Amino acid sequence: MSQANHQTILANIARHIELTPAEQARFIQLLTPKTIKRKQFLLNAQQVARHVAFVTAGCLRAYTIDDNGFEHVLQFAPADWWITDMYSFISQHEGDLNIDAIEDTEVLLLSRQDQLQLFDDIPKFERFFRIITEKSMVSSRKRLIDNLSLTAQERYNTFCNYYPTLINTIPQKQIAAYIGVTPEFLSKMRAQASKKG
Amino acid sequence: MSQANHQTILANIARHIELTPAEQARFIQLLTPKTIKRKQFLLNAQQVARHVAFVTAGCLRAYTIDDNGFEHVLQFAPADWWITDMYSFISQHEGDLNIDAIEDTEVLLLSRQDQLQLFDDIPKFERFFRIITEKSMVSSRKRLIDNLSLTAQERYNTFCNYYPTLINTIPQKQIAAYIGVTPEFLSKMRAQASKKG
DNA sequence: CGTCTATTTGAATGTACTCAAAAGCGGTGG
């Protein structure tokens, strides 16, 4: 089981860098497996994000709560995705992201401290995280543009294309909190669309 | 003049990594200075972003044009900022960002090819760009949250705090295109605010 | 000075929100 998870994370890394068996072993040693049951938290706002998490099964979500008590979802992380509160993780200061589990989830944790040590010892890992951070940056930019230029209906369609496997897993309320509309309005949009299509 | 620009970029880099004089010289050798006059383009959508630019004087802006012809500004880059079309730069495929000059601007260009070579030769540079990409990611995330949770007036206030030096330099129209409102509405908000304050 | 673009102002409109209530759905315990 744990072995299978290790294969998953090594395959994920192998998309961008090549590791020797010794480097793989060194890396695996730094990982802490953890199970997060549905509705339990991996991280709370006002905590420091000591780790970055790699999801091997299940699905996490990262969200903030604004001054009016509304949730805004920044990211869903199904299997094979990385997730953390980047601000808190890189600064090691108190953050503002909550990360909890939409369903029972398994992750492998890598601490910032171990990550930085790894960067010193094996520069290929710094390359790997440089690359996935560049890619995250591109997604984040794309999402910002979508929010600025698309209507709610178009953002919903974009979401369905981006997370096709999750549409039937994630409560509608949380999809609404991702695309930036009220749950009521998302419901109305869907009613409209099913009339037409 | 060029020497002063080199000092600026070396100081920028020195915030995150320490270079030997030889490494500094190697790096400086890779830079191409360029002047972009007001309203001229550093990059057009449908081009490949071959370079990342470091601004030494003036101010650039990066924006997209959506299907309805509206501009959306992703970033302003005054002196001491880095700017590129990240998607196009890392993939070396055709992008969708335009980058032009708000005022006469001087930049130092580093090509993707030279950057990647530098990463192989001097891993400290990979660290530097890893760090600034992490920080860009944090800003991008913060801006997304602001767009999801704040009113137009609050986003304008946030903008004024984030780019305090630019408020009197940048045309209002382009501030509107950054915070995500029409120029007319920004004008009305300002009229309201000046009545009260 | 004249032209072109940016900004202001106003009236009408629309997209999405608020508040309220009903219906649906899933999990839990008797």
Place this chain on the structure above:
DNA sequence: CCACCGCTTTTGAGTACATTCAAATAGACG
């Protein structure tokens, strides 16, 4: 196994924030 409870989703009426369109004014640049 079914009934109940809590939470999610639906539906509706009224509202608000921001847009659209139009026209006037102000400003910048050659």
